[in-house]
Amino acid sequence: MRNTFKSSILFLLFGALLLAGCSRNEGNLQDGDKNISEEMDEVISDYIIQKYSSLYYNTEKQFEVHKVYGTNESDGVISVYMWSYYGGFNKSTGIEKQAGHSLPAVIRLNKKEENYSVIEYTEPRDGSLYQSSLKKMFPKKYLKLAQQDSGNIEDLQKEMDKKVKQWLEKKD
Numbered sequence: 001m002r003n004t005f006k007s008s009i010l011f012l013l014f015g016a017l018l019l020a021g022c023s024r025n026e027g028n029l030q031d032g033d034k035n036i037s038e039e040m041d042e043v044i045s046d047y048i049i050q051k052y053s054s055l056y057y058n059t060e061k062q063f064e065v066h067k068v069y070g071t072n073e074s075d076g077v078i079s080v081y082m083w084s085y086y087g088g089f090n091k092s093t094g095i096e097k098q099a100g101h102s103l104p105a106v107i108r109l110n111k112k113e114e115n116y117s118v119i120e121y122t123e124p125r126d127g128s129l130y131q132s133s134l135k136k137m138f139p140k141k142y143l144k145l146a147q148q149d150s151g152n153i154e155d156l157q158k159e160m161d162k163k164v165k166q167w168l169e170k171k172d
Contacts, residue, residue, distance in 0.1 A: 033068035047118045056099035059088025065159040069142040078109045081142045085156040104146040
């Protein structure tokens with residue numbers, strides 16, 4: 001009886017360790033954008049704008065807005081799971097987007113002293129590889145949200161329109 005008890009305890013401990021190891025990636029998840037500072041938001045948008053400004057040329061000004069599903073911090077690296085909406089605009093066409101995209105993304109930030117820097121940016125692959133790459137990018141907890149948001153960006157559209165209108169109203 002005593003050996004069975006010890007075996008059961010050992011089995012339970014091993015099982016707990018195994019489960020903890022498997023869910024390590026999702027262990028520190030923080031839902032929403034409560035861990036995203038204004039500076040982090042700015043670094044994310046600036047990075048994406050810089051990354052795409054040369055690809056979507058013929059626009060006067062580019063903007064990026066994003067919806068954060070959650071974050072995960074591990075070894076000083078903050079992973080941000082989000083939906084990004086990028087657009088390029090011209091004053092002559094107003095709030096009508098001239099170029100851009102809307103997609104799920106994961107961005108990893110590192111904080112050095114008081115500044116954040118992007119160390120990795122990942123988007124899903126195109127075509128038949130889209131779903132499998134999305135599954136690799138996002139924890140299960142946020143995967144469904146990313147899949148549901150495809151084409152449903154009304155809130156991000158409103159935020160984008162607000163930024164563009166502020167730019168249009170600015171006097172040079």
